[in-house]
Amino acid sequence: MxxxxxxxxxxxxxxxxxxxxxxxxxxxxxxxxxxxxxxxxxxxxxxxxxxxxxxxxxxxxxxxxxxxxxxxxxxxxxxxxxxxxxxxxxxxxxxxxxxxxxxxxxxxxxxxxxxxxxxxxxxxxxxxxxxxxxxxxxxxxxxxxxxxxxxxxxxxxxxxxxxxxxxxxxxxxxxxxxxxxxxxxxxxxxxxxxxxxxxxxxHRTSLIPIGCLIMVLIGENVKIKYFIIAYVMAIGLAFLGFGFDKLAFLASLGGEDVQNLAFTGETTYRVGFRIDFVFYNSMFLFLFVKFGNLNSRLNVFLIKYFIVSSVVFYFNFNIPYSDRIGGYSWLAIPLLLFSTVNSSFPxxxxxxxxxxxxxxxxxxxxxxxxxxxxxxxxxxxxxx
Incomplete structure (x- = not known):
């Protein structure tokens, strides 16, 4: 074999x-x-x-x-x-x-x-x-x-x-x-x-999606529109170069993937603001908000998770392999597509x-x- x-x-x-x-x-x-x-x-x-x-x-x-x-x-x-x-x-x-x-x-x-x-x-x-x-x-x-x-x-x-x-x-x-x-x-x-x-x-980097889930739970009673406003502001901040790599305390969390947050070395991976990733996630977010059932706890929770995990992803654009962190937001896309289709076209x-x-x-x-x-x-x- x-x-x-x-x-x-x-x-x-x-x-x-x-x-x-x-x-x-x-x-x-x-x-x-x-x-x-x-x-x-x-x-x-x-x-x-x-x-x-x-x-x-x-x-x-x-x-x-x-x-x-x-x-x-x-x-x-x-x-x-x-x-x-x-x-x-x-x-x-x-x-x-x-x-x-x-x-x-x-x-x-x-x-x-x-x-x-x-x-x-x-x-x-x-x-x-x-x-x-x-x-x-x-x-x-x-x-x-x-x-x-x-x-x-x-x-x-x-x-x-x-x-x-x-x-x-x-x-x-x-x-x-x-x-x-x-x-x-x-x-x-x-x-x-x-x-x-x-x-x-x-895997220790599960702290990233766990952190996102905790934030969604804390913001359970916050309307989705405020999450969307925060999302748009976060894109602006990421565009201006803000990122978690600027926050030293995150890099001390341990775990080599998390330590990448303090990375400043040479790499072939394209770091910096990624309009392609922002456009990709935003397109799906638009579809979910437009066509999803916003009265369903499942949909609302997933959309909020998708927004929070996308923001975390955008704030990691300055580190190599940020797409690994993007993966935590992309996981929500199939779940949302599935539940949106189910609620819209039973x-x-x-x-x-x-x-x-x-x-x-x-x-x-x-x-x-x-x-x-x-x-x-x-x-x-x-x-x-």
């Missing part, structure tokens, strides 16, 4: 991923459209089965990759695996590898087999099954719409491939952040806290949802790369 895969490059993985998701978007949509007049039970069952098939492919895709795929993969191999396989005491392991606690636990348990591939496969299984559980729960196990289409929209995000093969601690943490978000909306605060704490132990939700998924895929993976000249060094279409 390895010998075939070792010849593949990051670019091959990128291209295969875009094709894979594209095929599922088209065939998945067609199958669901063909079934939508059949009894609901067969529609829900097929929806779930195709989703399980896609999740299985993603697990194999990410879990069998070679060490050279994803910048961070080789770091985990060199600084994690090669160091960790010689440490048999758990507490020594935690101390020596000095990374996020739950991630250390996964490494400690899988490294015993002396196989880095087994470690990658385990991470891929945990990550993808967590995403699977989330989309099933969010769609009420298929009762309130297609789990497959929701998951496909999540995979269309610019950062998702990155979660699978590169920034895997983020990838492990994100489904738990999403569960936390969902339980907060349902006012099940204790369960939400458990999920959010779990996400933090998978009778034709499958048809509309299928078209929305096709549009979202085409926009992110075909139109934007063409506009930016597909080989550009960064910008929304590009995966780091």
């Amino acid at each position: 390895n010998s075939i895969l070792e010849n593949l490059t990051n670019n091959d993985y990128n291209n295969f991923y875009v094709w894979l998701i594209g095929c599922f978007v088209i065939f998945g949509s067609l199958i669901l459209l063909a079934l939508q007049n059949k009894p609901t039970i067969s529609l829900i069952r097929n929806d779930r089965n195709i989703l399980i098939f896609l999740i299985t492919i993603l697990i194999l895709f990410a879990g069998t990759r070679a060490v050279n795929i994803g910048t961070d993969t080789s770091n985990y191999y060199n600084y994690g695996f090669l160091k960790g396989i010689h440490i048999s005491n758990f507490f020594d392991f935690i101390e020596r590898l000095d990374t996020d606690f739950f991630f250390s636990v996964i490494m400690f348990l899988t490294f015993k087999l002396k196989s880095f591939s087994f470690f990658l496969l385990t991470v891929a299984i945990i990550m993808n099954i967590s995403f699977y559980r989330f989309v099933r729960k969010y769609t009420n196990y298929g009762e309130s719409g297609s789990s497959l289409l929701l998951f496909l929209m999540i995979t269309c995000s610019f950062v998702f491939l990155n979660y699978e093969i590169n920034i895997i601690r983020n990838g492990l943490a994100i489904p738990f952040v999403l569960f936390g978000l969902l339980y907060l909306i349902q006012k099940q605060y204790k369960i939400a806290a458990l999920y959010l704490i779990t996400s933090f132990f998978f 009778r034709n939700k499958y048809t509309i949802m299928a078209w929305v998924t096709i549009f979202y895929y085409t926009f992110n993976h075909i139109i934007l790369p063409l506009i930016s000249g597909s080989g550009s060094s960064d910008g929304p279409p590009h995966h780091h």
